[in-house]
Amino acid sequence: MLQDPVIEEKLDSNRSMITNEQLDDYNKVALNEMESSDATIWRSSRLVAQGHNRDSLDGLHIGKVALEWDYQILLNMHCNNHMNYNDGTCCSNAEPLSTVQYATALMFAVCILLAIILIIYKRKTRRNGSKSRTDKEQSEGSPTKECNTGKAGATCADSCYEVFTSMAKLGLIMAYVFLCDRTNFFMKENKYYTHSNFFLPFAYVMIVGFFFTEDTEQTSVLHRDQTNEWRGWMQIVILIYHYMGASQVLPIYMHIRVLVTAYLFLTGYGHFFYFWKNGDYGLNRLCQVLFRLNLLVMMLCLVMNRPYQFYYFVPLVSFWFLVAYVTLAAWPQITEESTDANKLRYLYLILKIAVLVAVITLFYLSEVFFEKIFLMRPFKPLFVLRDGSLHEWRFRWSLDRYSIVYGMVFALGYLILKKLEVIDDTRQDTLFSRGITWMAMLLSLGGLAGYAAFSFLCRNKKECNEIHPYISCVPIISYIGLRNIPGWLRSRYSSFFAWFGKISLELFIIQYHIWLAADTHGILVLVPNYPVMNVMVTSFIFVCASHEISKITSTLVKYAVPKDWKRILRNLVCFLAVLIPVYLM
Numbered sequence: 001m002l003q004d005p006v007i008e009e010k011l012d013s014n015r016s017m018i019t020n021e022q023l024d025d026y027n028k029v030a031l032n033e034m035e036s037s038d039a040t041i042w043r044s045s046r047l048v049a050q051g052h053n054r055d056s057l058d059g060l061h062i063g064k065v066a067l068e069w070d071y072q073i074l075l076n077m078h079c080n081n082h083m084n085y086n087d088g089t090c091c092s093n094a095e096p097l098s099t100v101q102y103a104t105a106l107m108f109a110v111c112i113l114l115a116i117i118l119i120i121y122k123r124k125t126r127r128n129g130s131k132s133r134t135d136k137e138q139s140e141g142s143p144t145k146e147c148n149t150g151k152a153g154a155t156c157a158d159s160c161y162e163v164f165t166s167m168a169k170l171g172l173i174m175a176y177v178f179l180c181d182r183t184n185f186f187m188k189e190n191k192y193y194t195h196s197n198f199f200l201p202f203a204y205v206m207i208v209g210f211f212f213t214e215d216t217e218q219t220s221v222l223h224r225d226q227t228n229e230w231r232g233w234m235q236i237v238i239l240i241y242h243y244m245g246a247s248q249v250l251p252i253y254m255h256i257r258v259l260v261t262a263y264l265f266l267t268g269y270g271h272f273f274y275f276w277k278n279g280d281y282g283l284n285r286l287c288q289v290l291f292r293l294n295l296l297v298m299m300l301c302l303v304m305n306r307p308y309q310f311y312y313f314v315p316l317v318s319f320w321f322l323v324a325y326v327t328l329a330a331w332p333q334i335t336e337e338s339t340d341a342n343k344l345r346y347l348y349l350i351l352k353i354a355v356l357v358a359v360i361t362l363f364y365l366s367e368v369f370f371e372k373i374f375l376m377r378p379f380k381p382l383f384v385l386r387d388g389s390l391h392e393w394r395f396r397w398s399l400d401r402y403s404i405v406y407g408m409v410f411a412l413g414y415l416i417l418k419k420l421e422v423i424d425d426t427r428q429d430t431l432f433s434r435g436i437t438w439m440a441m442l443l444s445l446g447g448l449a450g451y452a453a454f455s456f457l458c459r460n461k462k463e464c465n466e467i468h469p470y471i472s473c474v475p476i477i478s479y480i481g482l483r484n485i486p487g488w489l490r491s492r493y494s495s496f497f498a499w500f501g502k503i504s505l506e507l508f509i510i511q512y513h514i515w516l517a518a519d520t521h522g523i524l525v526l527v528p529n530y531p532v533m534n535v536m537v538t539s540f541i542f543v544c545a546s547h548e549i550s551k552i553t554s555t556l557v558k559y560a561v562p563k564d565w566k567r568i569l570r571n572l573v574c575f576l577a578v579l580i581p582v583y584l585m
Contacts, residue, residue, distance in 0.1 A: 001042045002027045004049035004066075010059025018060070045070050094183050095305065100582055104302040108171030115168035118161045159559065166555045173545050174303045180524055181513035182304060187525035188517040191245030198244045198252070205236050212496035220425045221414060221484045225493040227266055230483075232501030233494070234259040239511060242520060243535075254455035254464050260313070261403045261472040262479075263504075264320055268407025271321060275328045276415060279335035283568055286325060287561045293318050295553050296509050302582070304513065308382050311509055312396050315382060319397075320404040327356050327408075336415075346416075353408060360401050370394060381583065399465060406473040410480075428487040440481055447478030506546035506553075515542040 005020045027046070034041055048062075048069045055063030062070070076092075179185050209232075216225045238259055246252045271289075275281065297314045300306065309315055328334060334349045363370050371390055374383045383393040417423045423431045430437050451474055458464040484490045500507065515538055517524040526541075527534040560571055 002030065002046045004046055004053070004062055007053065007056055007059035010056060012058070015060060044073060048073070098305050100302055101305055103582075104174075104299075108167070108174060111164050111167035112171050114160075115164040118157075118164055122157075122161060162555060163559055166552045169548060170299065170552050173549060174299055176541075176545070177300070177510065177513045178303055181517050181519070186517075187528055188522040189525050190522055191243070193245045193248060198240060198246050198249075201240050202237065205240070206233070209233055209236075209494045209497045213492055213494050216491055216493050219428055219487070219491050221423075221431075221490070222266075222269065222480065225498055226483065226490070227270070228498040228501035229493045230497075230501065231263070231266065231504040232497035232499065234262060235500055235504040235507050236497070239507065239515070242511065242516060243523065250458070250461065250464065251452070251455040253461065254458070254468070255452075257399065257465075257468055258451065258472055258475050261400050261468075262476050263313075264317065264400050264403035265407040265410070265473070265476050267317055267320060268324055268404035269411045270407075271324050272328065272408040272411040273415075275325075276334070276336050276411070279333065279337065281325070281329040281333060283565050284561060284563055287568055287572075288557055289321055290318060291557050291561050292553055293321070293505070295556065296506060296549055300509065300513070306519075307385055309385055309393055310519075311512070312392060313508055314505075315393070316396055316400065320400075323356070324404055324408060327352055349412065353405065353412075357402070357405055360405070364398055364401055367394070378583075399468060400472075402469050403472065406476070410473075410477065425484075425490070428491045430487050431485050437485055440485055444478040444481035444485075447474045448482075451475040451478075503543075503546045503550045506549045507543070510546055510549065511542065514545060515539065 003023045003026055005023060006015075006018055008016075008019060011018060031041065049066050052066045052069060053062055055065055057063065216223070218225055238256060241247070241252065241256050247256075293314055297308065297311045300311065301308055330352065332338070332345065332348050334345050334352075339345045339349075363373070371394075374380070374390055374393065384390055385392055414423075418425070425431060432440060451471065454467070454471065455464070458467065482489075512520050515524060516522065524538050525534055526537050561568060562571075
């Protein structure tokens, strides 16, 4: 530790010979002597004393302010690595790299190298091909037909080019993710909540979204543009909520819980609608959905050394998709065509949903049964955290245990009402007569207001969370009513929100590391001391990365999940061959 400077005018007569010039010479000698030794020299205490020592009582010993700063620095240096603070502190060492992380880095490095080689090869081939065609045309005096040689080889080369360039882009994004949240290269800071910090960006984003409102040709209830819009504005609100640390405010927390429930509601609605219309219960559909949902999370688990359950939303959506798939695919399979041929199939479908509700309730009521099923090997690693705890999964599962059922029942009710011609959404008219429309709109407003009142009146999170699964469908169906009953409103949507809705899954997951930081406990800082500029820069990179990952996923899914079921099984075997060693590491 270097000698701190003194305040010469405060020194008494016995110490008046001590000067800062002498102390500087002393420190220089000490540095020269100890630099070649194993001793660690603490320089920052001297800098602290230079700037914060005016409250020194005798001019020789540091004052209370500088002493407090030194005390905090020592605690940060020696204690932070062992305290496991859940905040954005940067005063701790980076996590040591695991074998899986080294292997993943090597895989991405190989993909990047192959992508560079293929890019150079493709450009060279294109130039040579263009030159040879020109020479041949000049020599023969007429245009030539395209060469058919090696058509299959060309297709294979194009496929390799597409796969490896996509993997290379993904590798570069993962490298940036790692740099942001597994190193101390960039600063992090803690979240700070105020009402204005939350509601001002919320209001601004809503105004921008309404500004981009435009007509759509689709008029059906919950059409694609509308569901993308819904996912988009919900995702933006959730991002603001996480960025500002608004979970401490109970009414805001409960409304965000409804938004997460609405995602699962739309999952149940969308998949039920798809299976009802298409009857496609094949392996291709199953694997495609699971691949799209899980590609990013699987890469993050490998790169960031986190368990699958850490990114809780994707395990939740994947699990409930599988529940919906098994429920609808089980004999007898229910489709629009089969119900038209046999009306009794409606009863079978209702019985299936009733059994599903009974099974979900049984899992909820019996914690022992719940743990016995979800802690069963080899599925246990999918549901536990690092410490082997199932608590987080049970909490998330319980909160939204009926959400997918609500979505499926709503879809069934909507399809039955259309079949009976009670509603007609093929035009831009209102769904009901004027009297029923007014009544339905008032009930919808009442449903939203009722849930808002509940969120203000319930006393604590535990009490609210216990009631939430039973009433969460009320604000969701109320919103759908307000949004869809008037024809003029149903046939308009916000293209701004819809664009974000198309990449909502990627936004939800990758925010953990390149918009937030410290595994969501803090905020990433790329532009220190300029918070507004920092939000703009990090948000731009974050959104661009999410959009690119969405495109990469769409590219890779057709190679990972081909149409031929034999090739799908081959890829599944290869996937398991890679996964088992990772699981054992």
